[in-house]
Amino acid sequence: MTSFIATPRRLLREILKPFRDQQPASVLIRQTARKEWRLIFVNLLCSIIQAASEGLTLGVMFLAVEVLSKPPGKVFEIGQKPFFKFIPNLSGPLDGLTSFQAFTILLTLAVILKIIQGAAMYIGSLSIGDFGNRVSCRLKSGLHAQILNYSFSCASRYRVGDLLYINGSGPGAVINEINNYNGILTTTLLLLTYLAVLIRLSPWLLVAAIIMGGISVLVQQYVLPRAGKLAKISTELGIELSSRMTENIQGLRLLHTSGYLDEAAAEVDRRAKMLEKNARGQIRLGAINGPVTLVLPMLMIAVIAWLSLLFFGQRSSGVLPSLVTFVVALQRLNGSIGGLSSLMLSRRVNEALLIVLNNFLIKEDKQFRRKANEAYRGFNRDIRLENVDLHYSSDLAPALSGVNILIPKGHTIALVGSSGAGKSSIADLLAGLYEPTHGKILLDGTDLRTFDPQTWQKRIGVVSQDTFLFNASIADNINFGTPGATQADLEFAAKHAQATGFISKLPDGFNTLVGERGYKLSGGQRQRLSLARAILRDPDLLILDEATSALDTESERLVQEAIDQFDRQHTILVIAHRLSTIVNADCIYVLDHGQVIEQGNHYELLEKDGRYARLWQQQVKATKIKKVTQPT
Numbered sequence: 172m173t174s175f176i177a178t179p180r181r182l183l184r185e186i187l188k189p190f191r192d193q194q195p196a197s198v199l200i201r202q203t204a205r206k207e208w209r210l211i212f213v214n215l216l217c218s219i220i221q222a223a224s225e226g227l228t229l230g231v232m233f234l235a236v237e238v239l240s241k242p243p244g245k246v247f248e249i250g251q252k253p254f255f256k257f258i259p260n261l262s263g264p265l266d267g268l269t270s271f272q273a274f275t276i277l278l279t280l281a282v283i284l285k286i287i288q289g290a291a292m293y294i295g296s297l298s299i300g301d302f303g304n305r306v307s308c309r310l311k312s313g314l315h316a317q318i319l320n321y322s323f324s325c326a327s328r329y330r331v332g333d334l335l336y337i338n339g340s341g342p343g344a345v346i347n348e349i350n351n352y353n354g355i356l357t358t359t360l361l362l363l364t365y366l367a368v369l370i371r372l373s374p375w376l377l378v379a380a381i382i383m384g385g386i387s388v389l390v391q392q393y394v395l396p397r398a399g400k401l402a403k404i405s406t407e408l409g410i411e412l413s414s415r416m417t418e419n420i421q422g423l424r425l426l427h428t429s430g431y432l433d434e435a436a437a438e439v440d441r442r443a444k445m446l447e448k449n450a451r452g453q454i455r456l457g458a459i460n461g462p463v464t465l466v467l468p469m470l471m472i473a474v475i476a477w478l479s480l481l482f483f484g485q486r487s488s489g490v491l492p493s494l495v496t497f498v499v500a501l502q503r504l505n506g507s508i509g510g511l512s513s514l515m516l517s518r519r520v521n522e523a524l525l526i527v528l529n530n531f532l533i534k535e536d537k538q539f540r541r542k543a544n545e546a547y548r549g550f551n552r553d554i555r556l557e558n559v560d561l562h563y564s565s566d567l568a569p570a571l572s573g574v575n576i577l578i579p580k581g582h583t584i585a586l587v588g589s590s591g592a593g594k595s596s597i598a599d600l601l602a603g604l605y606e607p608t609h610g611k612i613l614l615d616g617t618d619l620r621t622f623d624p625q626t627w628q629k630r631i632g633v634v635s636q637d638t639f640l641f642n643a644s645i646a647d648n649i650n651f652g653t654p655g656a657t658q659a660d661l662e663f664a665a666k667h668a669q670a671t672g673f674i675s676k677l678p679d680g681f682n683t684l685v686g687e688r689g690y691k692l693s694g695g696q697r698q699r700l701s702l703a704r705a706i707l708r709d710p711d712l713l714i715l716d717e718a719t720s721a722l723d724t725e726s727e728r729l730v731q732e733a734i735d736q737f738d739r740q741h742t743i744l745v746i747a748h749r750l751s752t753i754v755n756a757d758c759i760y761v762l763d764h765g766q767v768i769e770q771g772n773h774y775e776l777l778e779k780d781g782r783y784a785r786l787w788q789q790q791v792k793a794t795k796i797k798k799v800t801q802p803t
Contacts, residue, residue: 195532210302217295222360224288233496235277303349307342323604325538332414344524365504406523408446547622550614554578559610570596571765583743585753588762594746632705636717638697640689646681668703
């Protein structure tokens, strides 16, 4: 008895859940529903029409069977049949007609009702489909916008594969949720219609339907929790598999050069088989419902046929119509229960992905890009880092501690130090990727946090060792971030980046496609395009983060010449591995474990005979050894 009471309550909770749930996906559905209320109204109206048409069709079927059970001739007093006391006007016009005439009218009416039901189903499907796609469209844009609105530190917590998986599958999960909810609503209305018909025909025979429903409930109590658990595991495995495949594709070069291709393929195959095994378990659980809802009614029909002689046999007429209508209504009721079971199972499976989506959409535990009203318009004197600390995580040692650096306008400042000293962290702070945990970055005495970050970032140029190029033309890659640049501007930037020479030799010049991440170009060519992109911006600050460390001697010479030309009129921050490239810097800061331990120009630092002097001597010695060992 508890199961019978719990099932309607569970069903009611499922129907009301989208109206009460405060999860982001449900809130988005409600917001779109308020905006697109006409679509929701049309869908609800169509669901009601479907249920009403189905009930009237059963009534017409009752009359048709009654007509067929009569001997040829007149049909009298059909409107007084017990089944139609609550709709007495349905069959009154048939009184006095011949069996053939009445049957023809009933067949025509049945076809019309089914056409109406089909049209309502079609229009309802269109309305809920349009609604689902509009929600999906908003969600796709919202997911992408949220990823871009994360602070860099927040976005860096996610793997690329995770973001791609959520962005790709999240909208589909919401559409499935809408379709499942619509199916539950429509099926519930049909179920209530069949129940009304069964109760009207024989409340006692409805006990059979209750027994059948009870068995279905027991099946669902076994299936749903296990299906939900498997769905959660499948979602986690799917995300892991997607992330690993994405990383393998992104790291093809590494896999090839390390000879790890077979191992990578085997790892993906292992994860795919785990996902397949879990999916098979889901299929086995889902397959239980079908046979139960198929076999159970046939067993009950035999019982109903026998019981009908007891309950309908006392009637002077209408035994056969009552029996046929009851069996058909019971069969369709069973179909509705089976449909509800499938929809509940589908919702449970879909719920696992919705949990991932909602966790991603929840904003309370995320950090977003800072926004400010004041726009950056340039600096006239200097950029200053005052007592700057930076902690990437509370469980890690600080990346920077008490750093003070002065970058005067029009000067070239260099940062040197061993790996992990904090050089790139300073570059990331100036690029706006992170904000100081303590201390300030001042532009002419004004805190950088006062300005809108994007207005600052659009006025700086960053060239790093890891150059990113889009799978587009050379012109589009140079022009990225500088809309409105003319061809003359592109050529000027390419010339000053020492890139004109190799561009002119390409078959399509500036229109040459560079391939995914610029794989068609050499490292030096990609670096010069990145420098041309920065020069095109005419930045207030150019940040060179190990820009030449991975280049060969000739490529480094060309890039260095380009930097030297650019150096004459601009403010530059250089993070250098090769000290020979920063000899002419106005000031060099030496860092160690996140702190500035020395500062001065090249000659001043050599005179101090400290860390910088030792680094210089090591590199000079290494260069001499290299020259001696080179073949003549």
